[in-house]
Amino acid sequence: MRIxxxxxxxxxxxxxxxxxxxxxxxxxxxxxxxxxxxxxGDGTAxxxxxxxxxxxxxxxxxxxxxxxxxxxxxxxxxxFLFECADEKLTATITEDNRALFREDVVEVFLWPDQxxxxxxxxxxxxxxxxxxxxxxxxxxxxxxxKPWYYEGEKRVKHATAVKGxxxxxxxxxxxxxxxxxxxxxxxxxxxxxxxxxxxxxxxxYRIDYDHGYTTWSWQKTTKGVDGNFxxxxxxxxMIFE
Numbered sequence: 001m002r003i004x005x006x007x008x009x010x011x012x013x014x015x016x017x018x019x020x021x022x023x024x025x026x027x028x029x030x031x032x033x034x035x036x037x038x039x040x041g042d043g044t045a046x047x048x049x050x051x052x053x054x055x056x057x058x059x060x061x062x063x064x065x066x067x068x069x070x071x072x073x074x075x076x077x078x079x080f081l082f083e084c085a086d087e088k089l090t091a092t093i094t095e096d097n098r099a100l101f102r103e104d105v106v107e108v109f110l111w112p113d114q115x116x117x118x119x120x121x122x123x124x125x126x127x128x129x130x131x132x133x134x135x136x137x138x139x140x141x142x143x144x145x146k147p148w149y150y151e152g153e154k155r156v157k158h159a160t161a162v163k164g165x166x167x168x169x170x171x172x173x174x175x176x177x178x179x180x181x182x183x184x185x186x187x188x189x190x191x192x193x194x195x196x197x198x199x200x201x202x203x204x205y206r207i208d209y210d211h212g213y214t215t216w217s218w219q220k221t222t223k224g225v226d227g228n229f230x231x232x233x234x235x236x237x238m239i240f241e
Contacts, residue, residue: 027219027236029054034072034079041128041159041178043081047072053083054218056206061214067106067206069218073240075193076153077182082106082124082206085174090209091126092168097146100124100131104208106177111201111232112189119202119232120186126175127168128160135230142230147185154185194240201235 034047051070065085072079090104100123101107111119117138123131133144147154158179164172183190194200206216219236221229 028239029071029218029236030239030241031071031073031078032241034074036074036076037079039079039157039159039178039180040161041176042161043070043083043176043178047079048081051081054204056204056216056218057220059205059215059217059220061212063208063211063214063216065208065210067216069106069204071238073194077180077184078110079180080108080178080204082177082204083174084126084176084206084208086126086172086208087210089126089162089164089166089168089170089172089175093125093129094127096130098129098131100129101207104175105206107205107207107229108181109203109205109229109232109235110181110186110238111235112186112194114201116189117232118189119235120181120189122156122179122181124158124160124177124179126160126162126177127166128158130156130158130179132156137230137232150185153182156181156185196241198240200238200240201232202238203229203235205229 032050037045037047048070051072053068053070056067067084070081093100093103105123105125107123109119109121118136121133121135134147135142135144156179160175160177162172162175164170183192204218208214219234221231221234
């Protein structure tokens with residue numbers, strides 16, 4: 001009976017066994033606290049000096065271009081800064097909540113409450129257009145939904161900067177994306193500022209089309225037709241300090 005109870009508890013808690021490859025997690029990022037600051041797109045705020053860079057690795061395709069990210073959090077939300085070496089801005093979409101992933105883009109996935117298969121996805125293009133959604137993922141079947149009342153303190157603050165000319169198909173050296181995701185937008189997955197030691201699951205990605213479809217990731221997901229960025233059980237661990 002005790003063995004049966006242990007197995008049931010194991011299944012309910014979603015604890016992976018040592019041989020369960022599909023939930024393996026090996027990437028960890030520690031997020032330092034910071035006072036709120038203004039988003040400019042170029043990452044020049046002094047608060048960023050306290051955050052180390054985390055490199056993303058090429059997941060699909062071949063590229064020598066680098067991608068890295070910084071993360072901080074305040075009492076109101078989480079800050080992200082991406083730095084993307086690039087050669088050409090493959091970006092023509094000039095509307096929010098379009099298929100930004102079909103062009104150059106950076107993406108963040110946040111899964112704060114691991115008791116439910118629901119996470120938040122945010123994308124930002126070099127031209128500073130955004131795509132945001134709550135994603136229920138039930139047994140690999142997922143659908144994105146826009147949060148209700150995306151306004152005021154619930155809106156993501158975002159900006160981008162380009163070393164070169166900021167226009168579609170321009171030849172450039174790099175671009176940066178800086179954005180702030182408020183905790184209010186993530187309710188009820190989060191109730192407010194995380195306590196020190198709180199762990200979320202999440203992932204960071206970049207897509208670029210300079211030399212065909214190329215992706216970078218922090219925590220690798222499956223490559224190819226059967227793989228996608230929505231393998232949330234493979235997300236890394238984000239630990240708030």
